[in-house]
Amino acid sequence: MKPYVICLMHSSLDGRTHPSRWRPKGAGTDWFEKIHDELGGDAWVIGRITGSEFAKGEPYPTTADAKFPRENWFARRDAKTYGVVLDAQGKIGWGRSDIGGDPIVVVLTESVADSHLAGLRGEGVSYIFAGKSEIDLALTLDILNRELGVKRLLVEGGGVANGAFLRAGLIDEFNLILSPAIDGAKGAPFVFDSMDSDGDRRAPLSAMTLESTRDVGGGVLLLRYLIQNDPQAMGK
Numbered sequence: 001m002k003p004y005v006i007c008l009m010h011s012s013l014d015g016r017t018h019p020s021r022w023r024p025k026g027a028g029t030d031w032f033e034k035i036h037d038e039l040g041g042d043a044w045v046i047g048r049i050t051g052s053e054f055a056k057g058e059p060y061p062t063t064a065d066a067k068f069p070r071e072n073w074f075a076r077r078d079a080k081t082y083g084v085v086l087d088a089q090g091k092i093g094w095g096r097s098d099i100g101g102d103p104i105v106v107v108l109t110e111s112v113a114d115s116h117l118a119g120l121r122g123e124g125v126s127y128i129f130a131g132k133s134e135i136d137l138a139l140t141l142d143i144l145n146r147e148l149g150v151k152r153l154l155v156e157g158g159g160v161a162n163g164a165f166l167r168a169g170l171i172d173e174f175n176l177i178l179s180p181a182i183d184g185a186k187g188a189p190f191v192f193d194s195m196d197s198d199g200d201r202r203a204p205l206s207a208m209t210l211e212s213t214r215d216v217g218g219g220v221l222l223l224r225y226l227i228q229n230d231p232q233a234m235g236k
Contacts, residue, residue, distance in 0.1 A: 001145050002138070006039055006173040007155040007162055008032075009191045016183035017157065017191060027181035028220035035177055035222060041154035043082040043105070043144060047161030048092065051085035057095020060119025068117040070110045072147060075124040076103045082126075082148060086161055088135050090116035097124040105148070107140050109133050137168045159193030166192055166203045169229035174208070180219035204233035 010032045012022045019029040036044070075097065083102040085092065090112035098104060106120060106127040120127050128147070130140040144150040155165050165171050176191070194201070207228040214222040 002141050002170070003042070003145050003150050003153040004173070005141070005153050005155055005165065005171050006041065006175060007157075007165065007171045008036060008039060008175045008177075009157055009162065010177040010179065011191050012179055012181045012183050014182050014184060015190050016188040017159065018183070018188050019179075019181075021183045021185065021188050022179065022181035023184070024181060028177070028179040028216075028218050031177050031179075031216055031220055031222075035175065036154065036156070039152075039154055039175065041081065041152045042150040043084050043148070043152075044102070044154040044156050045084040045086065045107075045161070046156055047158050047164075048085065048087045050156075050158045050161070051087060052092055054099050055092050055094050055096075057093040057123070059091070059093040061115050062113065064113070064115035064118040066114065066118060068114050068121075070129050072128040072143065073117075073121065074105075074126040074147065075121075076126065077148060079103045082144075082150070084140075084144065084153075086135055086140075088112075088131075088133075090120075093119060094123055094125050105144075107135055109135060137165055137170055141170065157189075157191070159189045159191060160195060163192045163194045163198070163203075166205075167194070167198065167201050169204045169231065169233075171227055171229075173211075174223075174225045174227060176223045176225075177216075178221045178223060202233075204230045206230040206233070 081102045083099040088109045109131045209226045212224045
């Protein structure tokens with residue numbers, strides 16, 4: 001069963017997501033965690049680049065004595081909320097087993113090295129497999145629901161991960177915290193983005209309905225959109 005998927009992002013007026021680059025500085029940058037808590041997800045998901053920002057360890061050794069089956073492995077199944085990180089090839093050495101108290105669950109492909117699995121197990125980091133060499137996001141959601149009971153998932157970027165969920169037709173709702181600030185320069189990530197290989201793929205959106213607009217103060221708006229996806233347009 002697919003969880004209900006909400007994409008939550010915080011951006012400047014020009015759609016950029018690194019507050020340190022915004023001008024004026026500090027424009028409504030304390031709202032993300034508050035809205036995150038209000039939305040009450042069973043899990044939240046980020047991509048590898050964003051996940052790397054939370055890592056405290058070095059990459060795991062490149063060799064391991066043990067062989068591990070390509071089966072889902074869970075250090076914990078009893079958490080209120082899980083932090084899910086897409087790391088297809090197993091690049092992140094964590095040095096921790098949780099982010100803000102939420103146990104980490106890494107989404108891997110079957111091509112990952114046994115040595116990386118040994119590192120994850122050694123640090124008590126759960127992992128699931130969702131594809132041979134590329135992550136299948138629909139399968140990821142199914143596993144999270146079936147194995148951990150995730151019914152409500154928050155997709156929280158970066159832009160490449162957000163864009164992948166959007167193009168897969170898996171986002172049901174988009175919440176945008178819009179700050180009265182502008183980046184205005186090259187090089188900053190966007191709310192939704194893609195790899196070069198996906199540059200020509202379009203999201204299968206058939207409708208977006210503005211459900212609510214909330215003025216949270218200081219010129220900051222919270223925009224909530226409900227999304228309809230067209231199954232026939234997926235993958236085009």
